[in-house]
Amino acid sequence: MSSSRTGIGRYLRLGVNIDHVATIRNARGGRHPDPVRAAHLAADAGADGITAHLREDRRHISDEDIARLSVEIDRPLNFEMAATDEMRAIALRHRPHACCIVPERREERTTEGGLDVIGGRRTLRPLVQALRDAGIRVSLFIEPDTSQMRAAQDIGADVVEIHTGRYCDLALAGDGPGREAELARIREAAAFAHGLGLEVHAGHGLTFETVSGVAAIPEIVELNIGHFLIGEAIFSGLDSAVRRMRALMDAARRAQHAAGA
Ligand SMILES: CC(=O)[C@@H](O)[C@H](O)COP(=O)(O)O
Numbered sequence: 001m002s003s004s005r006t007g008i009g010r011y012l013r014l015g016v017n018i019d020h021v022a023t024i025r026n027a028r029g030g031r032h033p034d035p036v037r038a039a040h041l042a043a044d045a046g047a048d049g050i051t052a053h054l055r056e057d058r059r060h061i062s063d064e065d066i067a068r069l070s071v072e073i074d075r076p077l078n079f080e081m082a083a084t085d086e087m088r089a090i091a092l093r094h095r096p097h098a099c100c101i102v103p104e105r106r107e108e109r110t111t112e113g114g115l116d117v118i119g120g121r122r123t124l125r126p127l128v129q130a131l132r133d134a135g136i137r138v139s140l141f142i143e144p145d146t147s148q149m150r151a152a153q154d155i156g157a158d159v160v161e162i163h164t165g166r167y168c169d170l171a172l173a174g175d176g177p178g179r180e181a182e183l184a185r186i187r188e189a190a191a192f193a194h195g196l197g198l199e200v201h202a203g204h205g206l207t208f209e210t211v212s213g214v215a216a217i218p219e220i221v222e223l224n225i226g227h228f229l230i231g232e233a234i235f236s237g238l239d240s241a242v243r244r245m246r247a248l249m250d251a252a253r254r255a256q257h258a259a260g261a
């Protein structure tokens with residue numbers, strides 16, 4: 001990924017998370033639909049990167065998926081993982097472009113909150129260092145919380161990915177004031193993280209309806225979006241869903257740039 005795409009500016013990268021292609025595949029235990037084929041389609045439709053979350057319980061993405069994605073796609077792979085020795089070994093074996101460290105609870109349906117960097121500092125610091133020493137960019141998936149941002153910088157992370165789940169849930173619930181308050185929190189956290197020298201990403205739960213508010217935040221340089229896109233793909237195809245999301249992101253960024261000009 002060129003460095004010109006890491007600073008504040010017009011371009012906002014789209015990482016497509018293909019976890020839930022594997023969810024459908026695993027429903028029958030076969031090899032169709034193939035997440036790697038989805039990654040190629042997403043890249044052809046405008047995805048700048050591919051995100052895949054190898055969960056400890058392997059409920060969707062498998063070890064074989066990660067191995068294939070590591071060699072078969074021509075886009076940066078963002079490997080989402082829990083902070084465990086097993087995942088550290090897998091990351092060091094495949095050396096993806098980036099690792100995004102996310103919290104995991106076996107019984108959760110999806111990621112429920114951000115990583116507690118402050119509480120997990122002792123475990124996270126050596127993991128971050130080991131991944132960075134292997135040439136892997138390290139991202140921490142955290143709430144829009146300035147104290148967590150500061151802790152992320154302190155332990156040497158390159159990137160923070162702001163959890164947009166609460167914002168999306170509030171939007172889904174029709175809580176306009178709550179949604180706007182959370183978006184303001186995300187906006188402030190992004191500016192704060194950028195001020196610390198961290199690269200700022202965002203993701204979780206984003207849809208066609210909620211993406212523009214986050215895409216308009218100039219300090220955010222990458223959005224990771226998956227579940228909604230795979231759902232939309234059932235109705236309109238993955239190519240169309242990715243192209244529409246890309247267009248909404250670009251329109252929001254153009255409007256923000258024009259307003260800030
Ligand atoms: C960290 C995050 O928000 C997602 O990328 C994560 O992959 C969600 O977990 P599932 O994909 O299992 O829903």
Ligand SMILES: NCC(=O)COP(=O)(O)O
Binds near residue numbers: 017051
């Ligand atoms: N880190 C967020 C991600 O990769 C995709 O999250 P979602 O769009 O599947 O909720």
